[in-house]
Amino acid sequence: MSQQQEYEKYYVPEQSPWPIVGAVALFLIAVGAGNYVVEVTKGKDGFGGWILVAGIITLLVMLVGWFNNQIHESMQGMHSNQLGRSYRQGMAWFIFSEVMFFAAFFGALFYARVIAVPWLGGASNNEMTGQILWPEFEAVWPLLRTPGGIETTAMGWYGLPLANTLILLVSSVTCHFAHVALEEKNRGRLKLMLGVTILLGLAFLLLQVEEYVYAYREMNLTLQSGIYGNTFFMLTGFHGLHVTLGTIILIVLFFRVLKGHFTPENHFAFQAGSWYWHFVDVVWVMLFFFVYIL
Amino acid sequence: MSTVTHDTQHDAHHHGAPTGIKRWLFTTNHKDIGTLYLWFAFIMFLVGGAMAMVIRAELFQPGLQIVEPDFFNQMTTVHGLIMVFGAVMPAFTGLANWLVPMMIGAPDMALPRMNNWSFWILPFAFIILLSSLFVEGGGPAFGWTFYAPLSTTYSSDSTALFVFSVHIMGASSIMGAINVIVTIFNMRAPGMTWMKMPLFVWTWLITAFLLIAVMPVLAGAVTMVLTDKYFGTSFFDAAGGGDPVLFQHIFWFFGHPEVYIMILPAFGIISQIVPTFSRKKLFGYASMVYATASIALLSFIVWAHHMFTVGMPLAAELFFMMATMLISVPTGVKVFNWVATMWRGALTFEVPMLFALAFIVLFTIGGLSGLMLAITPVDFQYHDTYFVVAHFHYVLVTGAVFSIMAAVYYWLPKWTGKMFDVTLAKWHFWCSLISVNVLFFPMHFIGLAGMPRRIPDYALQFADFNKWISIGGFAFGLSQLIFLWLLIKACRKEGEAVSPQVWEGAEGLEWELPSPAPYHTFETPPVIK
Numbered sequence: 001m002s003q004q005q006e007y008e009k010y011y012v013p014e015q016s017p018w019p020i021v022g023a024v025a026l027f028l029i030a031v032g033a034g035n036y037v038v039e040v041t042k043g044k045d046g047f048g049g050w051i052l053v054a055g056i057i058t059l060l061v062m063l064v065g066w067f068n069n070q071i072h073e074s075m076q077g078m079h080s081n082q083l084g085r086s087y088r089q090g091m092a093w094f095i096f097s098e099v100m101f102f103a104a105f106f107g108a109l110f111y112a113r114v115i116a117v118p119w120l121g122g123a124s125n126n127e128m129t130g131q132i133l134w135p136e137f138e139a140v141w142p143l144l145r146t147p148g149g150i151e152t153t154a155m156g157w158y159g160l161p162l163a164n165t166l167i168l169l170v171s172s173v174t175c176h177f178a179h180v181a182l183e184e185k186n187r188g189r190l191k192l193m194l195g196v197t198i199l200l201g202l203a204f205l206l207l208q209v210e211e212y213v214y215a216y217r218e219m220n221l222t223l224q225s226g227i228y229g230n231t232f233f234m235l236t237g238f239h240g241l242h243v244t245l246g247t248i249i250l251i252v253l254f255f256r257v258l259k260g261h262f263t264p265e266n267h268f269a270f271q272a273g274s275w276y277w278h279f280v281d282v283v284w285v286m287l288f289f290f291v292y293i294l
Numbered sequence: 295m296s297t298v299t300h301d302t303q304h305d306a307h308h309h310g311a312p313t314g315i316k317r318w319l320f321t322t323n324h325k326d327i328g329t330l331y332l333w334f335a336f337i338m339f340l341v342g343g344a345m346a347m348v349i350r351a352e353l354f355q356p357g358l359q360i361v362e363p364d365f366f367n368q369m370t371t372v373h374g375l376i377m378v379f380g381a382v383m384p385a386f387t388g389l390a391n392w393l394v395p396m397m398i399g400a401p402d403m404a405l406p407r408m409n410n411w412s413f414w415i416l417p418f419a420f421i422i423l424l425s426s427l428f429v430e431g432g433g434p435a436f437g438w439t440f441y442a443p444l445s446t447t448y449s450s451d452s453t454a455l456f457v458f459s460v461h462i463m464g465a466s467s468i469m470g471a472i473n474v475i476v477t478i479f480n481m482r483a484p485g486m487t488w489m490k491m492p493l494f495v496w497t498w499l500i501t502a503f504l505l506i507a508v509m510p511v512l513a514g515a516v517t518m519v520l521t522d523k524y525f526g527t528s529f530f531d532a533a534g535g536g537d538p539v540l541f542q543h544i545f546w547f548f549g550h551p552e553v554y555i556m557i558l559p560a561f562g563i564i565s566q567i568v569p570t571f572s573r574k575k576l577f578g579y580a581s582m583v584y585a586t587a588s589i590a591l592l593s594f595i596v597w598a599h600h601m602f603t604v605g606m607p608l609a610a611e612l613f614f615m616m617a618t619m620l621i622s623v624p625t626g627v628k629v630f631n632w633v634a635t636m637w638r639g640a641l642t643f644e645v646p647m648l649f650a651l652a653f654i655v656l657f658t659i660g661g662l663s664g665l666m667l668a669i670t671p672v673d674f675q676y677h678d679t680y681f682v683v684a685h686f687h688y689v690l691v692t693g694a695v696f697s698i699m700a701a702v703y704y705w706l707p708k709w710t711g712k713m714f715d716v717t718l719a720k721w722h723f724w725c726s727l728i729s730v731n732v733l734f735f736p737m738h739f740i741g742l743a744g745m746p747r748r749i750p751d752y753a754l755q756f757a758d759f760n761k762w763i764s765i766g767g768f769a770f771g772l773s774q775l776i777f778l779w780l781l782i783k784a785c786r787k788e789g790e791a792v793s794p795q796v797w798e799g800a801e802g803l804e805w806e807l808p809s810p811a812p813y814h815t816f817e818t819p820p821v822i823k
Binding site for chain 1: 312316317319320321322400401402404405406407408410411414415418419421422426451452454455456457458459461462465468471472473475476479480481506507508509510511513514515517518520521524525526527528529532533534535536537539540543544547607814817818
């Protein structure tokens with residue numbers, strides 16, 4: 001072996017039980033969800049829900065165990081700069097994959113607005129569809145009355161959604177300030193800013209639940225309300241799930257900060273969490289424009 | 295199932311491979327994980343192949359002979375899903391695991407634990423998919439493309455299991471791709487500049503990018519199928535303002551890059567093998583890199599050529615026709631470069647080279663039939679016929695699968711340290727080559743004559759060709775048992791020891807390592823001149 005001391009040794013971890021535990025967890029989640037969905041919607045009996053819960057618990061155990069190992073290694077200084085780059089690049093590509101997941105639903109929204117709904121109303125070469133199949137149908141967006149006759153009302157952008165937009169935008173700024181404070185070793189401001197970010201995230205989620213309740217109870221806007229309700233709830237719903245995940249990440253980071261983790265040089269986890277938070281923020285801005293305003 | 299047990303005296307200052315089942319369950323070693331992926335892919339290849347045998351047995355004669363039509367549909371569906379997601383993609387990921395770190399002088403993949411997770415998700419995902427065949431109401435029967443409303447209104451209740459198994463195999467693919475891409479970006483040895491990377495590494499880098507870009511779109515598509523079927527949404531239902539055509543757009547936005555995911559690594563493999571047995575440098579290295587990148591970029595703007603007959607505006611038909619035909623330019627560059635590499639080379643015809651040559655000729659046939667299908671007006675006749683089946687089996691079986699076999703024969707001595715049974719390998723090659731053409735070539739004719747795909751019965755005039763196709767199919771299936779036997783012998787370390795270089799003309803970092811490659815390699819990065 002030649003003497004190449006200028007390169008740090010890349011840390012290749014020893015064998016780990018966590019990945020296979022994670023695979024079992026996903027197996028249980030997939031089997032459980034696959035059965036539970038059918039049981040719930042068709043009113044059948046079965047164990048799907050329990051298998052799903054078992055899978056989620058297994059996944060949580062795996063995450064705690066795996067991250068525990070990871071944090072331990074990091075605190076012991078086993079991570080080189082090169083490994084840090086691997087983690088950051090890995091996180092960046094993961095966020096790119098998330099962007100593409102949302103792109104599928106935005107694509108469905110754009111297709112419905114620009115092509116599917118106008119065609120149902122007779123645009124392009126579909127005059128006969130309009131005249132024979134659904135002569136009453138009016139192609140407008142938001143689609144408040146489907147060709148099948150389901151009626152709903154549209155969610156405005158003023159009020160609660162606008163407030164939520166401001167909340168998320170401000171939280172992105174406070175998240176950034178927390179990061180700056182971390183790099184400037186100002187632990188007091190780091191805790192404050194990160195805490196404020198978490199509270200804003202929770203406030204967003206609370207208002208989002210409020211909005212959903214209002215939509216279901218007062219506006220007759222549900223997941224079943226035709227393509228408008230479909231795209232509205234799927235896009236905001238998946239975004240809400242991501243905000244939930246992001247908030248959990250931030251809470252974990254907060255406790256790590258309290259324990260004195262992270263240095264200006266070594267804080268990959270914080271950076272990843274902050275990137276993720278900015279990502280959910282950007283998705284929300286897109287949502288606000290394309291789902292609520294336009 | 296070990297292909298890489300090492301003589302420990304060679305690993306004096308390495309820690310050798312752990313023993314027992316834990317080695318495979320808990321491993322963080324790229325070579326172990328590569329081996330797991332390759333064996334898994336081969337087992338899935340045999341399972342999916344068995345389903346193809348059911349299909350060909352049913353189609354041996356006209357009339358309903360052996361299975362119920364619904365079961366026939368389940369077989370075509372699960373055969374396709376298994377071969378795409380269970381055989382070809384994991385085989386390429388296995389090769390990437392084994393080879394990319396060795397080729398770029400890295401100690402392992404960048405994220406070794408996640409690597410293990412990516413692999414172990416797969417067997418579970420396919421257990422779910424296969425077990426859904428035994429669920430009341432039957433397994434997925436809507437074709438591997440799961441078009442709505444077949445997968446929504448008209449599907450059985452096992453669709454939810456299908457959806458979630460696709461979700462977790464997608465998660466596996468995305469994590470595998472992130473690992474490959476980060477490894478290549480961040481783990482190259484000093485001096486391994488971009489344009490010195492072996493082409494297999496280049497093609498996998500671009501493949502990994504495609505995977506990360508489109509697997510989430512597939513996740514979106516199955517999610518919409520799930521909510522349409524179970525939760526009352528109407529993404530793909532015109533009565534609710536949606537459109538079944540939307541499904542096809544989303545699916546093929548994933549699906550077309552997906553077919554390049556299954557062929558770009560094959561291009562990389564052929565670009566490694568042909569120079570070795572021509573004893574020349576690869577002709578046009580830089581143009582190969584640019585051609586690969588062009589194919590990948592074009593793959594995002596051609597998806598609707600799968601849907602010419604669905605009723606799109608004329609402008610869209612023309613755009614997608616033209617964009618599709620553009621792909622033949624970079625693909626032609628590749629075929630030209632392989633041929634030019636061989637031109638005036640000192641050619642020898644070892645087994646990997648035989649498969650590589652068969653690849654070049656037969657993949658080109660598949661490419662040319664693809665060009666025919668790209669022409670919108672004639673596609674109206676070819677659409678959903680056996681001509682399409684012939685086309686994609688030429689590019690996927692004699693293309694992707696032959697390249698994987700070429701790769702296995704090429705690198706197997708490096709993995710085991712022993713030369714495989716060459717006589718058996720030649721039997722495997724010639725039996726496969728002849729039978730695969732008996733199997734797929736006549737499909738062009740019956741397709742042009744109008745026989746529709748995915749139907750368990752057919753008109754009498756197609757009977758003779760179908761008989762020969764089925765005979766070719768059974769022969770091709772049996773030929774793979776020769777391969778199985780050969781691989782078992784290779785894993786039991788039978789055969790003569792080989793030199794580090796193995797093949798006379800082989801160049802690259804992996805051929806400078808001992809054969810078999812030690813359990814840990816390049817723990818200190820080599821310096822590339």
